Amino acid sequence: MTPEELAVVVRGALTDLAERGDMSVAVPDEVHIERPRNRDHGDYATNVALTLAKQAGIPPRELATALAEALAACEGIDSAEIAGPGFVNIRLDDAAQGELARGIVTAGSAYGTGNALAGRTVNVEFISANPTGPLHLGHTRWAAVGDAIARVLAAAGATVAKEFYINDRGVQMDKFGASVMAAAHGQPVPEDGYHGGYILDLAAEIIAAEPAILQLPEEEQLIAFREAAYGLQLRQQQSVLRIFHTEFDVWYSERTLHDSGAVVKGLDKLRGQGHVFELDGATWLRTTDFGDDKDRVLIKADGEYTYFASDTAYYVDKRDRGFDLCVYLLGADHHGYVNRLRAVAACAGDDMDDNVEVLIGQLVKIVRGGEEVKLSKRAGNIVTLEDLVDEVGVDAARYSLIRYPADSPLTLDLEVITQRTSDNPVFYVQYAHARVCSVLRNAEDLGIDWRNSDFDPAQLSHPREGELLGALGQFPRIVASAAELREPHRVARYLEDTATAYHRFYDACRVLPRGDEQLEPEHIARLWLCAATRQVIYNGLTMLGVSAPERM
RNA sequence: GCGCCCGUAGCUCAACGGAUAGAGCACUUGACUACGGAUCAAGAGGUUACAAGUUCGAAUCUUGUCGGGCGCACCA
Numbered sequence: 331m332t333p334e335e336l337a338v339v340v341r342g343a344l345t346d347l348a349e350r351g352d353m354s355v356a357v358p359d360e361v362h363i364e365r366p367r368n369r370d371h372g373d374y375a376t377n378v379a380l381t382l383a384k385q386a387g388i389p390p391r392e393l394a395t396a397l398a399e400a401l402a403a404c405e406g407i408d409s410a411e412i413a414g415p416g417f418v419n420i421r422l423d424d425a426a427q428g429e430l431a432r433g434i435v436t437a438g439s440a441y442g443t444g445n446a447l448a449g450r451t452v453n454v455e456f457i458s459a460n461p462t463g464p465l466h467l468g469h470t471r472w473a474a475v476g477d478a479i480a481r482v483l484a485a486a487g488a489t490v491a492k493e494f495y496i497n498d499r500g501v502q503m504d505k506f507g508a509s510v511m512a513a514a515h516g517q518p519v520p521e522d523g524y525h526g527g528y529i530l531d532l533a534a535e536i537i538a539a540e541p542a543i544l545q546l547p548e549e550e551q552l553i554a555f556r557e558a559a560y561g562l563q564l565r566q567q568q569s570v571l572r573i574f575h576t577e578f579d580v581w582y583s584e585r586t587l588h589d590s591g592a593v594v595k596g597l598d599k600l601r602g603q604g605h606v607f608e609l610d611g612a613t614w615l616r617t618t619d620f621g622d623d624k625d626r627v628l629i630k631a632d633g634e635y636t637y638f639a640s641d642t643a644y645y646v647d648k649r650d651r652g653f654d655l656c657v658y659l660l661g662a663d664h665h666g667y668v669n670r671l672r673a674v675a676a677c678a679g680d681d682m683d684d685n686v687e688v689l690i691g692q693l694v695k696i697v698r699g700g701e702e703v704k705l706s707k708r709a710g711n712i713v714t715l716e717d718l719v720d721e722v723g724v725d726a727a728r729y730s731l732i733r734y735p736a737d738s739p740l741t742l743d744l745e746v747i748t749q750r751t752s753d754n755p756v757f758y759v760q761y762a763h764a765r766v767c768s769v770l771r772n773a774e775d776l777g778i779d780w781r782n783s784d785f786d787p788a789q790l791s792h793p794r795e796g797e798l799l800g801a802l803g804q805f806p807r808i809v810a811s812a813a814e815l816r817e818p819h820r821v822a823r824y825l826e827d828t829a830t831a832y833h834r835f836y837d838a839c840r841v842l843p844r845g846d847e848q849l850e851p852e853h854i855a856r857l858w859l860c861a862a863t864r865q866v867i868y869n870g871l872t873m874l875g876v877s878a879p880e881r882m
Numbered sequence: 883g884c885g886c887c888c889g890u891a892g893c894u895c896a897a898c899g900g901a902u903a904g905a906g907c908a909c910u911u912g913a914c915u916a917c918g919g920a921u922c923a924a925g926a927g928g929u930u931a932c933a934a935g936u937u938c939g940a941a942u943c944u945u946g947u948c949g950g951g952c953g954c955a956c957c958a
Contacts, residue, residue, distance in 0.1 A: 368901070377900060380938065390938070414901050415938055460958080500958050612956050623885075623954075630956040637958050665886050666953045692887065693951075734895065738888065739951070746894080746907080755906070761920050772917055811898060823896065826905075837913095837922045844917080882920075 331406050331426045332433070332803050333374060337361045339407070340376055340420075343400040355386045355393070365800060369793075372411070372419035373427065373800055379416040390416030427799050428787025428855065434802060434862035442805045442869045447813060448487035453648050454480045456659035457571075458495035461564040462506035464528055464714040465571070467694045468661050471740070473715060474731040474875070475691065476659045477576040478818035481873050486813030491653070493580040495644065498560060499588065500637065506563075507556025510536065514544065514555065532559045570716050574724055575875045584640050587647065593635060596643030597628065605677040615642065617673035620682060626670060642674045649680065657816070658688045659736075665690045689816055691736040698744045713744075725876045729756035732874050733822035755826050759867065760879055762829035766864040767880040769841050773857055776842065778849060780857035789855035794835040798859060801831040802866050809873070818874060825870045832863050 331339075337360075344357045358378070366375045379394035386393060394412040401410035401418065406426030411419050434441045456476030457469045465473065477492065484490045509523035514533035519525050536543060536558045543554050571578070587593055597613075600606050605616045611631035615638075618625050628639040648656050656675075660667060668688045675686040696713050718727045721744060733755060734740050746754070773780060790799060804824065812820040841856045843849050871878040 364900080366901075367897090367904075371901070375901085380900080383938080417901070497958070502958050610956080614956090627956045632956080634956085636956070640958095662887070662952055664953085668886075690887070738895085741894065743894080757920060758906090761918085765918055765921085768918055776917095815898065817898090819896090820898090823905085830905090833921055834923095836917085840917070842917045882918085 331422055332430060333363045333365070333807060336374055336420065336422075337363045339404050340378065340397075340401065343397060343404060344378070344382075346400055347396055355382050355388075358382070365804060366419065369797065371413060371417075372409075372421045373796065374420045374422070375413075375417050376420070377417055379412075379418060383416060394418050423788075424791040424796075425786075425788035427796060427803075428790035428859075430799050430803050431787065431790070431855075431858040431862040432785055434865050435858060438865060439869055439872075441865055442809045442873075443485045443487070444806055444810050444813075445487040446810050447483060450483075450488040450655055451653050452480075452483055452488045452490045452655045452657060453493055453651075453653035454483070454490060454657045454659070455493045455495055458497065459567065460497045460502050460506075461560050461567065462502055462524060463526055463563065464716060465567055466715070467696060467713050467718065468691070470574075470715040470718060470727070471691050471694050471731050471736065472659050472661075473571060473574055473576045474728040475736045475818060478728075478732050478821075478874050479657070479659070479689075479816050481875065482809060482813045482818050482821065483816075485809050485873055488813070491579040492577070493582055493648075494578045496564065496581060496583045498564075499584040499640070503556055503560065504552075506559060507552050510559040511552055511555040532562055535562060570714075570719070574715060574719060575728065582644070584644075587640055587643055588635070592647045593639060593643040596646035597639070599646050599679075600628075600642060600677055603677055603679045615674070615677055617670055617677065620673035620676035622669045622673040638670075641671070642678075645671070645674050645686070646678055649678070649685070654685060656686050658686070660688060660690055662690055662692045662739075687816075689736065692739040694731070695739065695741045696744060697741060725760070726754055726756050729759075729822060729874065729876050730754065732876075733819050733826075735817055735819050755822075756876065757882075759822075759825045759829045759871065760877075761882060762832045763864060763867045763871070763878045764880060764882045765836065766832065766860050766867070769836075769860050770857070770864065771880075772842055778842075778853070778857065780854050780861070783854045784851065785858050786851045786855055789852045790859060792835075792839050794831075794838045795856075795859060798828075798831040798835045798863065801828045802862055805866050805870065821870050821873055825867060828863070828866060828870075832867075835859070 340361045340363065341357060344355060344361070348355045348357055358381070361376060361378050362381075363374050363376050366372060379397055380390050383390035383393050391412060394416040398410040398412050398418050401407055401420060406423060408421045408423040410421070413419050454476060456472040457465065459465055459469050480490045480492045505520070505523050509519045509525070509529050510533050512519050512523070513529045514537055519529060523529075533555075536555060540554075540558070543551060543558070546554055568581070597606070600615060605619060606628070607614050607616060612627050613629035614625045615628050616625050626638050627636050628642065629635055645656060658667075658671060668690065671688050672682040672686055676682040680686065722730070730742060731740075790796070801824075805828075808820055808824040812818050839856060841853065841860060843853055868878040
């Protein structure tokens with residue numbers, strides 16, 4: 331029995347109480363079932379009596395007592411007891427709990443998915459770096475977490491597109507081009523240019539491919555260098571993200587936004603909504619109508635579009651492409667954009683609480699042996715996504731970034747996550763998966779066909795088996811809450827708990843018959859439990875973009 | 883000055899208003915003729931920055947104070 335099924339049972343019991351008329355309780359739509367931290371409190375607990383008592387005018391413990399009596403009589407429930415101020419602690423009978431293993435194995439990769447967000451079409455935009463250098467650690471956090479958010483949203487039933495906005499327009503691109511050109515001529519890079527060592531590499535690569543570029547007139551040459559370097563750098567970003575297992579559905583160029591007329595179209599839409607005005611020769615959007623602290627310029631007095639104009643047009647364009655929720659994942663230094671972007675949605679006639687969502691990721695601080703490693707894209711002394719992957723591997727890098735909520739600052743010690751030991755939780759979880767796979771392989775080698783043997787769920791009566799089943803039953807609600815809250819770290823933490831439950835089970839319960847033992851129903855039941863565990867860990871790791879190795 | 887985020891074990895961090903605030907690392911002590919010990923068991927470690935409030939109940943919500951990070955362009 332899953333917690334969701336139990337909630338239905340509890341709700342039914344409450345309905346019975348209400349209909350019998352002893353107690354005038356209004357039966358809530360949702361009954362909160364939780365898994366008590368303390369195992370002495372049973373398999374599950376509900377606080378529903380506490381929440382209903384006041385409004386029903388009944389002391390909580392009295393209501394809880396009546397509910398407990400009703401529940402104890404329900405099928406699949408072994409006992410129900412009141413505790414504390416009015417909790418009802420519920421213990422399932424072994425068969426009802428064990429049946430879960432069959433359900434998970436049958437559901438396969440669908441176990442854990444849901445339909446809470448069915449019908450929502452979501453655009454998740456993240457990273458969106460300038461194509462003027464390698465991706466650094468701030469980008470890397472979102473590369474991992476943003477991708478995981480998208481996967482979790484999809485698991486909750488949403489239709490999701492991952493999008494990368496290429497900031498390939500504006501003065502930063504020109505500075506980038508000028509920097510590469512200077513390097514190509516062996517001259518010092520301009521003061522306000524890009525100084526990383528990669529600039530020299532780009533220059534060398536461009537000259538090698540097209541030596542004649544150095545003979546072009548200066549202005550032409552500048553453009554040629556800029557475009558060549560842009561192409562190379564973008565491909566480098568795309569390649570490293572592919573290695574990182576973060577695949578985008580759409581790479582959207584800011585230039586094409588302008589070239590396609592989308593910017594003009596977006597402006598027209600905003601004008602039609604009546605929030606655009608002229609002042610001092612510039613064209614403004616009155617974002618203060620919707621909570622921004624100042625109005626924003628769309629077209630400067632010199633006739634140039636601002637970056638903000640691109641932003642607004644891009645939002646309108648996303649909505650025109652059919653997305654009903656636009657999620658932006660931004661770095662901490664962009665938190666000033668939150669109100670602005672929400673106001674853009676409102677100015678376009680949308681609901682800024684429903685159509686747009688801006689998440690802010692706090693900074694990642696990197697230390698190496700306790701000493702901070704400074705990051706600076708312009709200075710060149712940077713830790714890049716590629717560096718991190720080279721040092722710790724894709725799985726450890728992704729997992730280390732995903733297992734913490736993105737909205738709190740994070741310190742990673744390279745010396746710690748470089749170690750391929752149990753210091754790093756990803757190995758702990760992957761090891762559990764490999765261990766289950768090993769047991770199932772051994773079963774196969776022994777010729778045990780557990781899938782086609784009778785499965786008696788009541789065999790799973792050991793406390794450690796109950797713990798493991800309880801953990802496995804949590805998975806769907808963990809995924810649902812991770813999606814709802816945009817917090818994939820919940821899945822990672824959950825997997826760690828589940829891995830612990832498996833290791834503890836494994837430690838206490840022999841799965842396979844020893845050499846001279848007969849195959850018993852208990853062995854079969856435990857193999858089903860193993861198979862269910864493998865499925866849950868596999869589904870969870872996959873949701874995080876982390877591999878689930880069968881051997882390590 | 884205004885605004886956003888954050889203060890939880892020695893360190894890095896969990897805990898969607900619930901019961902005795904939990905993990906990992908580090909520290910102490912046990913369990914290997916191993917279904918994979920990359921594991922398990924036990925111990926020690928806390929005034930959840932501080933103070934008031936809200937309620938059956940607060941690390942969580944409200945207000946204030948202190949401390950830290952970041953942001954406040956006709957830049958991109």
